[in-house]
Amino acid sequence: MDSEAVLGAVGMASLTVRPADTSVAQALNDLPILATPTLLNIFEGACTTALAEFLESGETSVTSQFSIKSHSAVGLGIEIRANARCIEVESSICKFEIEVHQGDKLIASGNIDRKVVDRVSFAARIAAESISR
Numbered sequence: 001m002d003s004e005a006v007l008g009a010v011g012m013a014s015l016t017v018r019p020a021d022t023s024v025a026q027a028l029n030d031l032p033i034l035a036t037p038t039l040l041n042i043f044e045g046a047c048t049t050a051l052a053e054f055l056e057s058g059e060t061s062v063t064s065q066f067s068i069k070s071h072s073a074v075g076l077g078i079e080i081r082a083n084a085r086c087i088e089v090e091s092s093i094c095k096f097e098i099e100v101h102q103g104d105k106l107i108a109s110g111n112i113d114r115k116v117v118d119r120v121s122f123a124a125r126i127a128a129e130s131i132s133r
Contacts, residue, residue, distance in 0.1 A: 001054050001116045003089040011050025013042050014081040017074055034074040039108055040066060043098045046084035047112050051094060061114040062122070064093060068110035078102055084112070092116045 015021070021038040023029045028036070044063055051061050074080055080102050088095040094114050100107040 001051075001056060001059060001092070001094075006051065006054040006086050006094060007089055009050040009054060009086045011046045011048065011052075011084045012081060013045035013049060014079060015042050016079045017076050019076065022076065031073075032076055034078075034080070034107075036068070036070070039068060039070070039100065042080065042082040042100060043068070043084065043108075043110070043112055044114075046082040046098060047094075047096045047114050050084050050086055050096065051114065051116070055116065058119055059116055060119045060122070061094065061116050063112055064115040065113040066110065067112075068098075068108055070108050071106050072102075072108075074102055074107055080107055 015038070017034050019025055021034055022032045023035040024032050026035045026037060043066070048061065055061070080100050082098060082100045084096045084098045086094050087097050092115050094116065096112045096114065098112055099109045
């Protein structure tokens with residue numbers, strides 16, 4: 001990955017909230033609103049999109065840290081869009097500012113760190129740990 005090139009990179013993702021995306025479906029509470037895990041998923045999608053063109057062959061990224069602040073709830077059928085911007089690169093860690101909007105309304109914001117890893121060695125390490133259990 002070219003660290004200098006990825007600084008300032010922007011990615012986007014969108015989602016229309018479906019029944020499976022709600023807190024009820026994910027057994028988090030009894031409200032038919034966008035579930036936090038789904039919110040994190042759309043954030044990660046935006047970050048992944050921002051990084052896509054900068055990764056070298058065999059590289060991928062994984063979330064290493066995140067912080068999310070919810071500003072408003074979203075119900076079924078609502079379209080949301082996530083924006084991620086790389087604000088810092090430290091070694092193999094790309095740090096992103098993230099926001100989710102429903103139109104002009106801010107739904108959530110936060111930060112995500114994604115670590116760039118070699119896909120094969122990372123997968124092999126995880127497989128070895130699974131086998132050893």
